[in-house]
Amino acid sequence: xxxxxxxxxxxxxxxxxxxxxxxxxxxxxxxxxxxxxxxxxxxxxxxxxxxxxxxxxxxxxxxxxxxxxxxxxxxxxxxxxxxxxxxxxxxxxxxxxxxxxxxxxxxxxxxxxxxxxxxxxxxxxxxxxxxxxxxxxxxxxxxxxxxxxxxxxxxxxxxxxxxxxxxxxxxxxxxxxxxxxxxxxxxxxxxxxxxxxxxxxxxxxxxxxxxxxxxxxxxxxxxxxxxxxxxxxxxxxxxxxxxxxxxxxxxxxxxxxxxxxxxxxxxxxxxxxxxxxxxxxxxxxxxxxxxxxxxxxxxxxxxxxxxxxxxxxxxxxxxxxxxxxxxxxxxxxxxxxxxxxxxxxxxxxxxxxxxxxxxxxxxxxxxxxxxxxxxxxxxxxxxxxxxxxxxxxxxxxxxxxxxxxxxxxxxxxxxxxxxxxxxxxxxxxxxxxxxxxxxxxxxxxxxxxxxxxxxxxxxxxxxxxxxxxxxxxxxxxxxxxxxxxxxx
RNA sequence: GGCCCCUUCGUCUAGUGGUUAGGACGCCAGGUUCUCAUCCUGGUAACACGGGUUCGAUUCCCGUAGGGGUCACCA
Numbered sequence: 001x002x003x004x005x006x007x008x009x010x011x012x013x014x015x016x017x018x019x020x021x022x023x024x025x026x027x028x029x030x031x032x033x034x035x036x037x038x039x040x041x042x043x044x045x046x047x048x049x050x051x052x053x054x055x056x057x058x059x060x061x062x063x064x065x066x067x068x069x070x071x072x073x074x075x076x077x078x079x080x081x082x083x084x085x086x087x088x089x090x091x092x093x094x095x096x097x098x099x100x101x102x103x104x105x106x107x108x109x110x111x112x113x114x115x116x117x118x119x120x121x122x123x124x125x126x127x128x129x130x131x132x133x134x135x136x137x138x139x140x141x142x143x144x145x146x147x148x149x150x151x152x153x154x155x156x157x158x159x160x161x162x163x164x165x166x167x168x169x170x171x172x173x174x175x176x177x178x179x180x181x182x183x184x185x186x187x188x189x190x191x192x193x194x195x196x197x198x199x200x201x202x203x204x205x206x207x208x209x210x211x212x213x214x215x216x217x218x219x220x221x222x223x224x225x226x227x228x229x230x231x232x233x234x235x236x237x238x239x240x241x242x243x244x245x246x247x248x249x250x251x252x253x254x255x256x257x258x259x260x261x262x263x264x265x266x267x268x269x270x271x272x273x274x275x276x277x278x279x280x281x282x283x284x285x286x287x288x289x290x291x292x293x294x295x296x297x298x299x300x301x302x303x304x305x306x307x308x309x310x311x312x313x314x315x316x317x318x319x320x321x322x323x324x325x326x327x328x329x330x331x332x333x334x335x336x337x338x339x340x341x342x343x344x345x346x347x348x349x350x351x352x353x354x355x356x357x358x359x360x361x362x363x364x365x366x367x368x369x370x371x372x373x374x375x376x377x378x379x380x381x382x383x384x385x386x387x388x389x390x391x392x393x394x395x396x397x398x399x400x401x402x403x404x405x406x407x408x409x410x411x412x413x414x415x416x417x418x419x420x421x422x423x424x425x426x427x428x429x430x431x432x433x434x435x436x437x438x439x440x441x442x443x444x445x446x447x448x449x450x451x452x453x454x455x456x457x458x459x460x461x462x463x464x465x466x467x468x469x470x471x472x473x474x475x476x477x478x479x480x481x482x483x484x485x486x487x488x
Numbered sequence: 489g490g491c492c493c494c495u496u497c498g499u500c501u502a503g504u505g506g507u508u509a510g511g512a513c514g515c516c517a518g519g520u521u522c523u524c525a526u527c528c529u530g531g532u533a534a535c536a537c538g539g540g541u542u543c544g545a546u547u548c549c550c551g552u553a554g555g556g557g558u559c560a561c562c563a
Contacts, residue, residue: 062562113561124560188559248494283500290502295511316495320499325512445523448522448523
């Protein structure tokens with residue numbers, strides 16, 4: 001059955017409600033790829049007026065990192081991605097999985113396996129040597145009821161395996177990849193219940209998706225080859241499977257699956273550097289997704305994304321996670337911000353500066369230069385610390401030492417005539433100084449270049465008006481005076 | 489290696505059986521009252537290859553190559 005995706009009412013053909021989920025395992029930080037998956041599921045559900053649920057897949061006790069579930073939820077909330085349920089923990093549903101596993105054993109969809117890890121390893125080694133795909137050889141599937149009972153009575157450790165049928169074609173209509181087909185002979189008898197009694201991903205995932213009435217599963221392409229196993233499970237249970245959509249992977253610059261080692265992959269790391277939630281969301285969803293053809297929009301907020309999101313517009317090929325565009329996007333969002341909001345965001349990065357007014361001024365003149373908030377602390381020492389530079393730097397390319405000194409003296413004299421009040425706004429300062437330059441027919445660069453270097457000590461910096469505004473009249477004149485001494 | 493997926497500028501991508509193959513980022517150049525940044529204008533740059541099908545393929549089909557994913561009592 002094909003679901004009608006164009007419905008706006010939130011229900012597909014057959015009256016089935018749209019429900020998606022995000023199902024992270026709490027094994028560490030939230031990965032940018034994970035965020036993208038969460039985002040797509042969220043956007044799709046909200047676009048369809050459906051529900052977006054959270055499930056914590058904590059069936060691997062060994063890999064679990066305490067507290068990471070809370071962290072993941074926190075970040076998602078911070079980014080505006082809200083769930084319609086309180087999280088479901090798989091570790092609390094062991095009995096349910098057990099019950100369904102028993103059912104599978106009864107209908108021959110699964111079987112007990114008593115093979116030791118040693119035997120399995122040996123078997124795989126032989127298979128490898130014979131250039132065969134490593135695959136369980138179904139030894140325990142042939143055990144008689146009596147043998148199984150005896151082993152169980154002897155308290156032999158066991159797992160439960162999926163009984164994959166022979167010579168069967170398994171196919172489905174993937175929402176992104178269209179028809180995908182596998183032969184069951186290539187599929188391993190996957191472990192469903194581990195010897196510690198916990199289910200594996202495959203079992204728990206299918207049972208939970210069914211019980212949570214998940215209608216659409218959007219997940220990474222790395223799951224494509226396990227989908228046949230899941231489909232087999234749905235069939236064994238006689239359940240209707242959800243619609244699958246396997247989205248492309250985020251890639252390293254060398255095109256391998258995005259990993260640590262080649263850069264940051266933790267969402268928190270990006271947040272810490274001062275990437276804004278808006279740009280992270282914008283960037284992550286538009287990597288691999290475009291709205292209807294013809295649109296040339298690059299900047300989207302969450303609300304717009306919800307309005308426009310469409311699974312059909314997700315791309316098939318992997319995408320390199322390239323920071324250049326993120327930087328541009330983030331800079332764009334920073335430039336659009338209200339100054340007061342930006343100041344608040346910048347404060348944690350300017351702990352060294354106690355003067356609140358000074359912080360506000362610094363943020364104002366740096367706003368258009370920032371790519372990320374953390375950049376605010378770079379190259380601003382000259383605004384509140386003593387400066388040091390070579391005298392030659394003061395001399396403009398079209399000028400010389402004598403002229404420069406002369407101009408600095410003139411500038412100082414002129415600045416002396418200004419009031420403290422003139423220094424309360426960059427615009428006033430700029431207007432007064434430019435008027436003075438024009439009136440006396442001085443060269444703009446002849447005056448402004450030395451003035452700026454005298455104030456900043458830098459080759460590149462904000463304009464002299466902005467720096468003077470930050471420094472105030474007294475400090476400004478003091479620095480121009482210093483520059484004169486340096487030239488003598 | 490088996491199986492599966494993918495392939496348009498450097499990157500993210502739009503697109504069509506006949507287009508000057510479009511946009512964005514980056515880069516380059518010019519302009520915007522000094523430098524940087526911003527902003528504006530312009531420029532650079534792509535249909536992996538080989539066969540078909542067709543009057544005509546970047547577009548449809550087949551193959552090749554390349555890349556990727558997956559082959560656990562991890563998810």
